Amino acid sequence: FEVLGRDGKGRRPAEVRDLRAKRKGPDRAIQGSIYARWLLVFQDLIRISEHHRHDIPEGHRDKWLFLCGAALSWFTHPQGIAAEIASLGRLHTGLDPQEILSTTKPNLERAIDAAAGKKLTWNGQEVDPRYRFKRQTLYDWLAPILPEDLLPQLRAIIPDNLARKREDLRQKARNRAAEGRYGDNYTKAGVRAGNLEKRAQAQAMSALGRSYRQIAAELGVSEASIRRWCRGCDVIAPLVYPPGG
Template sequence: MALDNKTTENKDFFNTGCISEAQQQPFTLQRLNTQGHFDQVHPRPAHGVVVFWEKRKPSGGWQVHRADSPLISQFLAAQKGQEDRYFTVNQFHHWRRVSLLSSLRTCYVDIDGCVDIDKALQLLIAARLPAPSQVVYSGRGMHLYWLIKPVPAKALPVWQLVQNKLIATLASIGADPVARDCTRVLRLCGTINSKNGAEVTAKVLTGKRWTLHQLSDAVLGERPEWKPSNKPRSARIRSLGAAREGRKYKGSIYHRWYLVYQDLMKIADWYFLGGIPEGHRDTWLFLASVSLSWFVPYDRIEEEIIKTAQMWTPGLTVKEARRTMRPIIRRAQAAMRGEKVVWNGIEVDPRYRFRRSTLYNWMQAIIPAELLPQLRAIIPDELRAQHKKEADAGRWDDHYTKTGVRVSNEDKRTTARQMRAKGMTYQEIATEMDMPLSTIARWCNKMLI
């Protein structure tokens, strides 16, 4: 980690006395320079490119670099002291678009108008959420980072749920509800905020780098371990809501629309040479836009949709694409304001949602038989039943052993117990094995205190 020569002993940075003993973690308070900030967010190896933005450059000021480029250190050194320099906190294939996402590197919260880290920590403690890995003072607010070990784009639905929970928790101190997407650019440490001339500074808090599995357990609640039941299926379904706490049994709405988006991209890839067939382009673009509305903030949906239209629906004009996206953007704006609509007697998010059968009916004319087995969400009833049967069979292959662990985890439990027998603490074992602390405690047949 690259550090500047400023002292790290400033104990007045914030009052750690407000942190409960159960949640307190050691804070290093190390100050980061430009290189150190970048290295923490984008450790090697690289899995794509980082996009940089110079806000005031007339030509647009966008540059793309690999995090492991031999020239990156020289480039970062040149950014120090410059005005309004930003970078993506995740990595991409060539450009910062959801469809080009390569790896997720951090969860973040952009807080406007508040630089009191104590307030943020107190809210996180009250919600029983983990402290950030680092804080960046942006000149007129602060950015909180929860660093994660790189995960591929398919983890986006879980990442999005974590983002939403962190932002909602810190909303009362100015967390920006729009800044929740994976394509966001944030200010780079060591640069200058031109609005007030303040230098962007960063300090390490816990310095912890989570796996997304660990962070999602800490933020969303630990996922319950699956156990077979002798109850009739109808009784199991009725009891799911009451029996389980924390995460929902079924996949999130983000997971579903990410699967829909993946299917739409697979269909588009099939027609790579000529684009989506005529007569179906507006429908395909509409569904792709709806999918993006669950991951892209409303102020960037238009840009994403137009680029998608230009690539996959060459027969549609920009005017036609804008007409397609207009109702989608309106609903995304309503969702950002926290508005709800009534659907089947309950209040839900106003963004579009469609049944699987509806999606398939709209798209089946352009889904080749050879492609259908590769799809997950835009499929007919019989294929859905087949997928479920295969999933159930796989679940039973990894059946519960009635000894507190699944078959696939027996070796891990044995390893954990051997490490415990050698005198290692639960925390040391959890860190070494990259597993939740509560799981290690349960496997070692002890009560977690």
């Protein structure tokens, strides 16, 4: 209801999933789910409209409104979608009621089918009938009305290359946090500085014919790490001279 509001008479126009309550409860399956993803899409759609002062440019209104219906179908009860789309259409597009109704009809029908447990055959598999769109497709549909300075405010309707950049930054932040926790930086070779000596020992032991399992047990390192350290190494076993040699 934080997203959709009420109908002005104290009645709820739609049953909306309370995502925050789900996160706080024992069932955390909603996190990262398709429901949460479409909530982000819907929030981005509203931000786009706000950027245009709640007046979606002509030529893009149908697409914007259709995507609103697709998003709402994932976290709104089917009985509330038509009313919400009608309200969104009036507030953000200026389309006439009949055009708004025709735009949202496919989403409404699919939402009703999903609520009834019906499936749609796609690529030989039975799937939820509600519309799904790839991130890049969402961006391509609305790119003409998305200025560069608006992208930092969006979370779901962004191009794939921007999503990858954001993920790279998050991964670097996670790596820095891990380095801070363990106090052990990674070298350019992809090995923690504290493990360089163990890696050299592992390579020497491998050159002497010791198995990865034996090396891992002796050095207290996982067998997977030993395999990674010794793969392709060119360490030559040291010569063993007889006494007095």
